[in-house]
Amino acid sequence: MHTSASTAAALLPLVGGPANVTSVAHCMTRLRLGLADRTLVDDEAVRAVPGVLGVVADDDTYQIVLGPGVVARVTPEFEALLTAAGELGLKGTELKEAQRRRNATPLKQTLRRVANIFVPLIPALIGCGILAGVNGLLTNAGWLPALTPALAAIASAFMALIAVFVGYNTAKEFGGTPVLGGAVAAIVVYPGVAKVTAFGVTLAPGQGGVLGALAAALLGTYVERWCRTWIPETLDVLLTPTLTVLVSGLATLYGLMYVAGEVSTTIGTAANWLLTTTGALAGLILGGLFLPLVMLGLHQALIPVHVTLIEEQGHTTLLPILAMAGAGQVGAALAVYVRLRHDTSIRTTIKSALPAGLLGVGEPLIYGVSLPLGRPFLTACAGGAAGGAFVGLFAMFGEHVGATAIGPSGWALFPLLAGDGGWAVTVPVYAGGLLTGYGVGFAATYLFGGLTPSAPKGRGR
Numbered sequence: 001m002h003t004s005a006s007t008a009a010a011l012l013p014l015v016g017g018p019a020n021v022t023s024v025a026h027c028m029t030r031l032r033l034g035l036a037d038r039t040l041v042d043d044e045a046v047r048a049v050p051g052v053l054g055v056v057a058d059d060d061t062y063q064i065v066l067g068p069g070v071v072a073r074v075t076p077e078f079e080a081l082l083t084a085a086g087e088l089g090l091k092g093t094e095l096k097e098a099q100r101r102r103n104a105t106p107l108k109q110t111l112r113r114v115a116n117i118f119v120p121l122i123p124a125l126i127g128c129g130i131l132a133g134v135n136g137l138l139t140n141a142g143w144l145p146a147l148t149p150a151l152a153a154i155a156s157a158f159m160a161l162i163a164v165f166v167g168y169n170t171a172k173e174f175g176g177t178p179v180l181g182g183a184v185a186a187i188v189v190y191p192g193v194a195k196v197t198a199f200g201v202t203l204a205p206g207q208g209g210v211l212g213a214l215a216a217a218l219l220g221t222y223v224e225r226w227c228r229t230w231i232p233e234t235l236d237v238l239l240t241p242t243l244t245v246l247v248s249g250l251a252t253l254y255g256l257m258y259v260a261g262e263v264s265t266t267i268g269t270a271a272n273w274l275l276t277t278t279g280a281l282a283g284l285i286l287g288g289l290f291l292p293l294v295m296l297g298l299h300q301a302l303i304p305v306h307v308t309l310i311e312e313q314g315h316t317t318l319l320p321i322l323a324m325a326g327a328g329q330v331g332a333a334l335a336v337y338v339r340l341r342h343d344t345s346i347r348t349t350i351k352s353a354l355p356a357g358l359l360g361v362g363e364p365l366i367y368g369v370s371l372p373l374g375r376p377f378l379t380a381c382a383g384g385a386a387g388g389a390f391v392g393l394f395a396m397f398g399e400h401v402g403a404t405a406i407g408p409s410g411w412a413l414f415p416l417l418a419g420d421g422g423w424a425v426t427v428p429v430y431a432g433g434l435l436t437g438y439g440v441g442f443a444a445t446y447l448f449g450g451l452t453p454s455a456p457k458g459r460g461r
Contacts, residue, residue, distance in 0.1 A: 325388075
């Protein structure tokens with residue numbers, strides 16, 4: 001049985017050893033490594049390590065898919081090995097930074113920074129979202145009335161202060177002092193803003209949400225850096241933080257909160273209009289295009305939209321539709337498994353990756369099965385489009401299905417479902433979408449996936 005320590009120990013030499021690793025981080029499912037020399041990595045050997053579900057490589061990071069929970073235990077073990085080796089040093093960092101500058105584009109940099117700000121918040125969003133769902137179920141059923149207020153407080157506290165965490169991470173990402181970013185962003189959720197009037201409108205605590213917090217902290221970072229260019233060192237410790245909080249705080253109160261609030265409201269209104277008016281078509285397009293977005297890493301740009309919708313409405317109606325892409329991927333993989341019954345290698349890959357796929361971790365199936373085969377990737381997208389259209393169709397009838405948190409999908413999304421009709425509506429609609437995605441993904445791949453069964457070795461004519 002492999003352990004977190006053994007997995008980390010097995011991976012380190014396969015990615016070029018300690019001297020080749022310049023940075024270590026992780027998201028919900030992936031160990032993200034910065035590498036000085038990509039050519040030193042043995043991809044096939046990495047994929048063969050027990051516990052590894054797949055590999056994703058781009059210009060910025062080498063990402064090893066380990067799955068939810070596992071990656072959080074393997075990462076510190078991996079970091080401990082690097083610390084012991086003493087090789088996570090300046091030389092590798094400089095090489096990696098030079099490579100990053102050569103390959104950087106404005107879009108890639110923006111998406112990376114968005115991910116660095118919001119991805120660390122996802123575990124708390126998941127935990128609080130599940131508790132909010134459980135609390136809603138208990139409240140609707142009238143069970144444990146003495147406990148539900150406590151659960152409500154626990155589930156809601158993080159969302160009430162999420163602006164502070166966004167501000168902290170924004171300043172950290174853009175080179176400012178993190179705590180100053182958090183301090184400026186805290187203005188957005190401070191109850192006292194209700195006494196402030198901007199543009200003839202009295203502000204409301206939380207107005208602008210995460211978008212306002214992000215903008216406030218970003219402005220604070222630039223103000224701080226500007227202050228440090230002219231304030232004498234002897235006065236820096238007093239004047240720089242004071243001016244940073246004052247200037248950005250006033251700009252937040254008398255501009256950013258109002259503007260960000262209007263943008264947030266527009267996002268919520270647009271999402272509702274889109275699904276209510278063109279739900280089936282919107283679901284078809286969103287469900288069909290999400291796998292390519294994941295493959296290119298562009299799905300990170302949707303994180304602030306999801307969080308904004310959760311703040312505005314209590315749930316994001318986009319995530320259940322986008323989750324249908326994973327259902328199409330599972331259906332396609334099952335069709336490949338049936339059609340290529342004599343291909344032991346691909347069937348072994350599918351058997352190991354399918355449980356993760358059912359829980360919404362689609363990268364192993366994408367990079368290990370459908371994408372290398374070509375046409376099954378397109379038929380998987382067709383399954384996602386069909387599932388998205390199914391969920392979107394019910395939105396046109398007024399039955400919106402949302403999720404109280406982001407991160408999980410597939411079967412793992414059931415505890416996070418929410419909507420005006422309660423679980424009695426959201427669960428059947430979401431389950432129907434998954435079944436539609438599975439069925440269409442399977443049928444499209446089986447019939448049009450370009451799969452030709454080969455005869456078993458030694459038994460051909």
